Amino acid sequence: MKDRLEVMLRDGTPVIVRPLVEEDRAVVAESYRRLSPEARYHRFWTRTGEMLGDALLDRLVHQGPNHMTWAVLDPARELPGLGAASWWRDVNDESHAEVSASVLDRDQGRGVGTLLFAVLWLTAMRAGISRMTGYTLVENRRAARWLINCGGDGEWDGYKLAFHWDLNNLDCLPETHTAADLASWLADLSPVLLEG
Template sequence: MSIDAFRTDLACGLPVTVRPLTQRDRGALAEGYRRLSPDSRYQRFWVHTGEVMGEKMLDRILRQDPENHAVWAVLDPTREFPGIGAASFWRSENDPEEAEFSCTVLDGDQRRGIGTLLLATVWLAAFRVGIRRFTGYTMPENVSAIRWMRDTGAEAEWDGYKVIFRWRLDDLQPIPATPAGAALAERLSELAPKLLPD
C-alpha cells in the first residue's frame, strides 16, 4: 500500500481504507453518486441533477493534480460496494494558499465520523502542498452541515445566499472542545505522521 493510502478504524471499530481516487474509480464514483438521495445530491451540487453523473463532471473530479486538486475516499472493503464517502480540495487560482473543501458521505453512513476523517485527511494533504486555508460552502437549510463545520472550528459567514465557512489549516487553536472538534484534533494527530513529510 502506498504512502497515500492507509487503513484506520471508524469510532465504531469498523476497519476502513482511505485513499485518493483515480481514473480507475470512474464507475465506482458514478455509482456512489447514484446511491445518494436526491436531497444529498442537491446539498452537495446545488442542482437537481438526477441519478447520473455526467461524463464532464466525472472527468473534472477525477483529473487529479495533487498540488492543486485531490479527491480522497473512505472505503469499507467488506461491502459489495465499498465506497462510503469522499472529499476534495481545489486550490484557488487567485490565492494559492486557499482551497475549496467539499465532502460527501452516503446517506446511510452519515454521523459515523466519516466526514471528520475525510476533513482531517484532505486537511493534511492540502497542508503538505502549501495550502493554509480551506473554504467550504453550504445552503442555509443544511443545518447538520452548518453545525458540523462550526463544531470543527470553521468560522461562518452568511453572504445572503449561502453559508461560507473557513478553516485555518496552520492553526489548531480554533478547533473547539466539541465532540466533533475533539474527533478532528484526534484524527489530525493520528494521520499527521502518515500524510506529512518528516
C-alpha cells in the same frame, strides 16, 4: 506521502482511505446514484438527477497539484464507497482552497466526514495551502453544524454560508466531540500525510 491508509472507524469498521483513481469511475457514479436527492442537492447544489456527468467524474478521479479527492472505502461491501471529499486550489490565491464533502446517507454520523476533513486538512497543508473555505446552502443545517463543530468560522454572504479555516491554527477547534475526533485524526495522520 503515503497515499493509502488503513484505519478504523469509531465503530471498529476497518476502512481504506485513498485518493480516487481512474478505475474508481464506476464506483463513484454508482455511489452518486445512491445518494438521496437531498444529499446530492446539498453537495452539488443542482437537481440534475442520478447521473454524474463525465466532466465532473473526470475532475474527481484525476488528482493533481491543484486538486485532490480522497475517499473512504469499506472493501467488505459490495459497493465499497462510504464517502469522498475534495479540495480545489483557488486559481487567484494559491494559499487558499475550497473544500467539499459527501457521505452516503446510510453512513452519515459514523465519523466518515470528520476523518475525510482531517485528510483534506493535512494534504492541503502539504500542498502549500494555509486557508480553506467550505460552503453550504443556508437550509443545510446538518452540514453547517458539522462545519462549525469542525472549527469553521462561518459567515453568510447573502446567498450561502461560508466557513473558513486557518490550517496553522488548531486553537480554532471548539470543545465538541466532533472537534476532538478531528484533532485526534490530525494527530494520528500527520506523520504519514504531512511529514511522511
